[in-house]
Amino acid sequence: MFSQIEEYYRLEKLPHIWCPGCGHGIILGAMTRAIKELGYDQNKTVVVSGIGCSSRASGYLDFNTLHTTHGRALAFSTGIKMARPELKVFVVMGDGDCTAIGGNHFIHAARRNIDLTAIVFNNNIYGMTGGQYSPMTPQAKKATTAPYGTIERSFDLSQLAIASGATFVGRGTAYHAKLLTQLIAKGARNKGFSVVEAISQCPTSYGRKNKPGDPAEMIKLQKQQAVKVSAAARLTEEQMQGKFTIGVLHDTPAPEYTETYEQVIRRAQAKA
Amino acid sequence: MTEVKDLGVLMQGNEACAAGALAAGAKFFAGYPITPSTEVAEILAAELPKVGGKFIQMEDEIAGMAAVIGASLAGLKSITATSGPGFSLKQENLGFAIMTEVPCVVLNVQRGGPSTGVPTAPAQGDVMQARWGTHGDHPIITLAPASVKETFEATVKAFNLSEKFRIPVILLMDEVIGHMRERVQLPRAEEIEVVERKKPDVGPESYYAYKDDETGVPPMANFGDGYRYHVTGLVHDETGFPSNNPERIKKFLDRLHNKLADNADEIIMVDETEMEDAEIVIFAYGSVGRSAKKAVKELRKKGIKAGLFRPITIWPFPVERLKQRLGGVKALVVPEMNMGQLVGEVERVAAGKVPVIPLNRYDGELITPAEIVAKVQEVL
Ligand SMILES: Cc1ncc(C[n+]2csc(CCOP(=O)(O)OP(=O)(O)O)c2C)c(N)n1
Ligand code: SF4
Numbered sequence: 001m002f003s004q005i006e007e008y009y010r011l012e013k014l015p016h017i018w019c020p021g022c023g024h025g026i027i028l029g030a031m032t033r034a035i036k037e038l039g040y041d042q043n044k045t046v047v048v049s050g051i052g053c054s055s056r057a058s059g060y061l062d063f064n065t066l067h068t069t070h071g072r073a074l075a076f077s078t079g080i081k082m083a084r085p086e087l088k089v090f091v092v093m094g095d096g097d098c099t100a101i102g103g104n105h106f107i108h109a110a111r112r113n114i115d116l117t118a119i120v121f122n123n124n125i126y127g128m129t130g131g132q133y134s135p136m137t138p139q140a141k142k143a144t145t146a147p148y149g150t151i152e153r154s155f156d157l158s159q160l161a162i163a164s165g166a167t168f169v170g171r172g173t174a175y176h177a178k179l180l181t182q183l184i185a186k187g188a189r190n191k192g193f194s195v196v197e198a199i200s201q202c203p204t205s206y207g208r209k210n211k212p213g214d215p216a217e218m219i220k221l222q223k224q225q226a227v228k229v230s231a232a233a234r235l236t237e238e239q240m241q242g243k244f245t246i247g248v249l250h251d252t253p254a255p256e257y258t259e260t261y262e263q264v265i266r267r268a269q270a271k272a
Numbered sequence: 273m274t275e276v277k278d279l280g281v282l283m284q285g286n287e288a289c290a291a292g293a294l295a296a297g298a299k300f301f302a303g304y305p306i307t308p309s310t311e312v313a314e315i316l317a318a319e320l321p322k323v324g325g326k327f328i329q330m331e332d333e334i335a336g337m338a339a340v341i342g343a344s345l346a347g348l349k350s351i352t353a354t355s356g357p358g359f360s361l362k363q364e365n366l367g368f369a370i371m372t373e374v375p376c377v378v379l380n381v382q383r384g385g386p387s388t389g390v391p392t393a394p395a396q397g398d399v400m401q402a403r404w405g406t407h408g409d410h411p412i413i414t415l416a417p418a419s420v421k422e423t424f425e426a427t428v429k430a431f432n433l434s435e436k437f438r439i440p441v442i443l444l445m446d447e448v449i450g451h452m453r454e455r456v457q458l459p460r461a462e463e464i465e466v467v468e469r470k471k472p473d474v475g476p477e478s479y480y481a482y483k484d485d486e487t488g489v490p491p492m493a494n495f496g497d498g499y500r501y502h503v504t505g506l507v508h509d510e511t512g513f514p515s516n517n518p519e520r521i522k523k524f525l526d527r528l529h530n531k532l533a534d535n536a537d538e539i540i541m542v543d544e545t546e547m548e549d550a551e552i553v554i555f556a557y558g559s560v561g562r563s564a565k566k567a568v569k570e571l572r573k574k575g576i577k578a579g580l581f582r583p584i585t586i587w588p589f590p591v592e593r594l595k596q597r598l599g600g601v602k603a604l605v606v607p608e609m610n611m612g613q614l615v616g617e618v619e620r621v622a623a624g625k626v627p628v629i630p631l632n633r634y635d636g637e638l639i640t641p642a643e644i645v646a647k648v649q650e651v652l
Contacts, residue, residue, distance in 0.1 A: 042500060043496065044496055048342075065501075065503065066495075069338070072334060072364075079339030079344075080346045108335070265326075
């Protein structure tokens with residue numbers, strides 16, 4: 001029910017710019033439902049976004065919102081969080097935004113384990129600019145800049161996040177919106193750097209070049225390809241071919257950056 | 273301000289910048305190390321936590337600039353420091369800070385360029401980058417101090433102007449000023465004017481983040497203080513939300529520029545020496561300004577009516593101040609450690625009425641007083 005989360009939206013800014021059938025709206029819904037569940041104070045909540053279709057989300061939300069430059073949302077967020085650690089900071093990025101131009105910021109935010117909740121709207125393509133391949137476009141899929149199919153291997157965002165030091169990593173899809181809500185809430189509760197990869201569909205830019213291109217079919221495919229972590233444990237590598245896991249992929253607490261910095265302040269002041 | 277004095281009386285320009293930042297109330301630094309600016313980061317890494325401030329070494333200069341803007345939005349006076357190649361990387365988010373009107377200070381200790389250039393030699397090659405490095409029509413303030421003491425004062429001033437006019441201020445030093453040691457007597461805390469950003473005096477319901485209050489500078493609420501608003505690098509109207517409306521685009525950009533243009537007297541600082549009856553004016557800034565001062569002394573000894581016009585504020589360019597000084601002037605000599613950058617602005621002001629003679633050096637060596645004296649004599 002939208003009415004339950006209406007209070008978090010700047011209603012006068014709706015309707016949104018997203019195309020019919022785009023998965024981004026479902027993910028934003030999951031995000032606001034998670035915030036509802038968390039009961040965060042709107043005045044103490046910050047939503048930072050980069051550039052892309054997904055990043056337009058910040059403008060629709062009634063929090064402290066910051067729509068930054070392409071790929072840099074996490075770096076801006078780092079400054080906000082350090083300045084005021086009591087603020088809850090959600091960072092909205094596209095897959096291109098997060099892993100191409102913002103890839104360096106992503107691994108370092110994870111390495112620091114700074115308390116930010118990153119939500120990556122992964123539609124496997126550059127949506128806003130009309131369908132160029134991203135570092136998360138699956139190999140051999142087509143894009144306007146890969147007319148013969150992309151020859152590049154794609155990132156596994158979750159593996160990247162875990163290897164870089166993120167302390168919570170989850171993956172959901174627009175089809176599994178409830179799970180997504182749970183994952184975002186869990187990620188936010190984690191005191192540290194949390195990544196929720198939200199598989200989205202872009203019928204306009206991705207669907208134009210690849211099959212299936214119909215939004216209903218695309219979302220069905222999410223259902224078919226997603227395997228819960230618990231179920232995946234019983235499957236062989238072969239059986240997992242063409243599939244991906246959803247759920248909590250990593251949840252390993254570690255000291256958080258801004259808390260550790262408070263200790264630096266105490267040490268510096270004790271010495272002074 | 274005891275912590276300022278603790279940093280020593282014999283001081284480097286970079287140390288004076290760090291001390292000035294602390295004196296101005298800076299509470300946040302984010303940056304990436306690069307010669308010849310690194311000392312600023314090193315000092316602030318040690319000093320900021322002592323005053324409850326925060327320091328972070330980011331993964332690159334782009335991130336450093338971004339984090340500084342984020343921290344400033346959340347209410348902390350923020351600074352970053354860099355040099356040539358890093359200054360290039362800062363340009364993207366420098367533009368963002370200008371567009372979103374987030375106060376911050378950016379130190380660029382210039383080195384020889386282009387590219388990695390000559391890391392340990394002084395240069396003034398980033399004068400135009402400071403003005404036009406980020407894309408689009410935009411206003412900017414840039415200060416170019418000429419001594420260690422002036423670096424301290426200019427840093428405090430940079431924060432004050434930045435907070436007052438909600439604009440990033442660039443401190444453009446050079447390797448000589450950054451690394452030179454001079455004995456300085458720093459002012460006491462109570463002698464230092466510290467400006468804080470204007471906060472909204474209305475409740476959140478009636479707050480429009482980018483609405484002009486007649487001063488041209490809208491009051492700024494900090495993130496987390498109960499004023500929920502939107503900040504975007506897209507052109508926005510007074511509500512803060514993007515707009516494609518031609519009228520609103522123009523209105524916004526006009527205000528962005530006019531807030532500096534209308535307050536030029538407060539922003540523009542010029543140091544003048546022997547200008548009253550000067551027939552030959554040396555126009556110099558930064559470390560070259562020091563050589564120029566000596567040159568003026570020597571020229572006066574020789575009976576030549578020379579004067580020094582030394583802008584501390586180089587952007588906005590002191591058009592009116594310089595114009596007022598052109599009566600009776602036979603020539604303007606413009607020494608610069610570059611192939612001729614600010615001289616173009618001097619020529620615009622002189623408008624063909626007074627000859628403008630450049631004197632350039634770009635070999636990593638300072639321009640000496642003798643060179644300036646020789647040039648003036650050649651002109652006469
Ligand atoms: C520095 C810079 N480079 C390029 C662009 C152009 N650009 C805007 S959005 C975008 C890609 C967005 O793709 P993604 O992050 O995957 O988000 P989506 O639109 O698919 O949600 C690009 C390349 C830009 N705005 N800034
Ligand atoms: S282009 Fe793609 S990602 Fe962008 S709004 Fe349309 S469907 Fe969504």
